[in-house]
Amino acid sequence: MLAAMCCAPVGDEQRGEDPTVLALNERVAELLGQEEALFLPSGTMCNQIAFLVHCRPGDEIIVAANAHVFGSEGAGASALAGAQFRPIATADGLFTGADAAAAIRAPRNRSPRSRVISVEQTANRGGGSVWPAAQLAEVAEVARAHGLAAHMDGARLPNAAVASGTSMADHARHYDSAWIDLSKGLGCPVGGVLAGSKAFIEEAWYWKHRLGGAMRQAGFLAAAGLYALDHNYERLAEDHDNARLFARLVVGAGGVGIFPAEVSTNILFLDLTNCVLDANAVAARLREHGIRLGVESPTRMRVVTHLDASAAQIETAARQLVRILEHP
Incomplete structure (x- = not known):
């Protein structure tokens, strides 16, 4: 991995001129069944940028009560996007489409607006539990039926795909935004890759700059991600x-x-x-x-x-x- 990083061709990532970053973005977008992707310094930034794109102040995000975004990201959605969480109690971090539907607010001018349903694959505090692909699709369909965005915190999505014997795209393609962490099981020193539609990634770029996530010769870091996907995925x-x-x-x-x-x-x-x-x-x-x-x-x-x-x-x-x- 270190050798791949040292030999990586690089350019100006902010200007879209780093060939290794571009290759990583293209690779992850394809792996997740999404149109485009964006290399970011951390997984937490992936989640927070997704919420900033999807939400406006006063909106509500439906999540499992033990989700990482709820308990382990410094209340970032509240501090940055002005959105609050509506937690669903669940021991294993998984919930059904019916659970999600029951948590959606009825439209009233004095209530928060339900805006996003967020899932975590795998569910960290659920003991690394794996969402079945069919259940993920069911939750995403509930989101679409009610006009909500569906977001996947895919920090350990590679683990879920390997454990279930299905592709990452089978899990993520139904979601408006999804990402994978390179610094978890894949073994990279830094980084996550956020994916979604072309319009979503265009908006995500603005927040990447605003939050200080834009980089220069980031290809040295992106090369680690490409190496990991080639060598550390199946293992x-x-x-x-x-x-x-x-x-x-x-x-x-x-x-x-x-x-x-x-x-x-x-x-x-x-x-x-x-x-x-x-x-x-x-x-x-x-x-x-x-x-x-x-x-x-x-x-x-x-x-x-x-x-x-x-x-x-x-x-x-x-x-x-x-x-x-x-x-x-």
Whole structure:
């Protein structure tokens, strides 16, 4: 990847003259079944620009209550677009078309205007759960029927496509905007690519400049994305296998529980409610052995597998966790 970055042909990205950025945009637009795409510095910027294009102040975005855009992006939609969220309660981060329809506001001059339905594929805090393509299409159809935009936070869309054995376009083509993160499972140092219609991307360019996301010789970064799509996409299945391996090795140790019960991609959560040690204490003990797990709360930890952690390292980490939980 580094060699590809060093050798990339580059130009002025702001002027549309960087051939590597243009190639990445074209590639991702095709992969997501969209007309055009736009390379951006981060996935959060992809989400926020989408909301800025779709929304006006006072509008409302329908999302899962545990969605990343709702709880982990600094209230960006409220601060930047002036839009608020209408959350749908769901443990796995997925909801149905009927759930979305029930959350849409009846038109009244004293109510917020329902403007966007946003889904997250995979659902991070749902334990990396995968939206079935048919369910995604159903939700998008509800949005269209009510005159709303449909947006996909596709940070881990590649994981969902690999896990389900279907193309990314099968998941994203029904959406007015969708994106993939290059710095998650694909292993790039930076970047996300936002896709949509030609008119949507034209408007997104304005917000890219306003938010400071325009770059110059960005081809050095875009080359990493092209390399990742060629070399790191299919291997995402290894991360899924490693997450399941970790779950099998630790479940029940010292009272620990696993969510979801059946791991489908590269994310799982540990429930320490019945353990002697809390999450912060476990994390501190693990760091002594060079192992890092995320702490979500005193009783909840997040495990994410990725290309820098081999199956052997996953097994080592799991067995060390078991020792800590069983011999606190």
